[in-house]
Amino acid sequence: MGDSKPSSTESDELQPSIIERDSDEEFGNGWIYDEIDSVPSSDIVKFLINLLRRMGATDKDELIKQISKELGFARVGNRIKARLLEVLAQCEWKGEIETLSDGKVSISN
Numbered sequence: 001m002g003d004s005k006p007s008s009t010e011s012d013e014l015q016p017s018i019i020e021r022d023s024d025e026e027f028g029n030g031w032i033y034d035e036i037d038s039v040p041s042s043d044i045v046k047f048l049i050n051l052l053r054r055m056g057a058t059d060k061d062e063l064i065k066q067i068s069k070e071l072g073f074a075r076v077g078n079r080i081k082a083r084l085l086e087v088l089a090q091c092e093w094k095g096e097i098e099t100l101s102d103g104k105v106s107i108s109n
Helices: 008-013 041-054 060-070 078-094
Strands: 097-099 102-108
Touching: 041 060, 041 078, 041 097, 041 102, 060 078, 060 097, 060 102
Parallel strands: none
Antiparallel strands: 097 102
């Protein structure tokens, strides 16, 4: 009687709007974002670390291109590149990744 569970309609209204990828995608969490500003930094970090695990040490420009692709963006514009470089810098500052002497990015040991 005092149970105030939301109805399924109310629960559905509280869910975030996410576009799902086709199931044949090679990698990713199945989400495509509308704009780079809507992507949580934590999601970018997950893609970054998973890509580095899969690909090994990678050129920074190639890494940015691949992360952008995994997030569902058709091309790397200035805003996307700036946001991804910002997250890469934060990860490097935290010691999660490192830039090697040849300029490639790698997971820190």
